[in-house]
Amino acid sequence: MAPSHVLVPLDGSPLADEALTQALELFDCRVTVLNVVTPIDAAMSEGGVLEPGAERREAARDRATRVVERAKERATEADRPVETVVETGDAAETILEYVAEHDVDHVVMGGHGGERGELARRLLGTVATTVVSEAPVTVTVVR
Template structure:
């Protein structure tokens, strides 16, 4: 059964951009692009290395808004519309929570490339691996 609502988490990486293209080319349904801003005190953000501060959080939020707006423009170029969202939290947890709260029935996301072997977590990426294992819906990982 074809999905009615596809979520494409974007992090600004080339593979995330490929995931958006894949979703737009594959699914003729509602598409939402999501960027998750990791809190500056989390290990997934620069705050794990640098001192957190309001200026850094504002810069991270601005970058997130740029990422989803760029995705919106890219979709418009191919005659599609996408909804956009920027959330704050742990990326994997926030993606799964978004799926559950917004009636998403398919996730399309980028993973980290490389040859397949026992290091699947490293190859797919920690966020993609967590979403694949925790999401209650089908997850397509674009590599």
């Protein structure tokens, strides 16, 4: 059965951009683009790894807005409307919550290699691995 609402989580990476291209080409339904701003752990700021402050949060939010606006422009060029959303939280958890709360019935996302750990994590990336294993809907991972 064809989906009626596809979610495309975007992080600005080439594989995520390819996931959007695939979703727009394959599915003739509602498409939502989601970017998740991940808050920096306070311990990182306290340890001196990153400077604390509103500037960093604002810069992350601005980057997220640019990512979804670029996606909207690409969709317009393909003559396809998309909804755009920016949320804050853990990427995998936020994607799964969005699926559950917004009648999403298919997720199309990029996978990332090079992560340390289990083979699946190395092949897909930690966010994609979590979404694939926990989502109650079909997940297509673009590699």
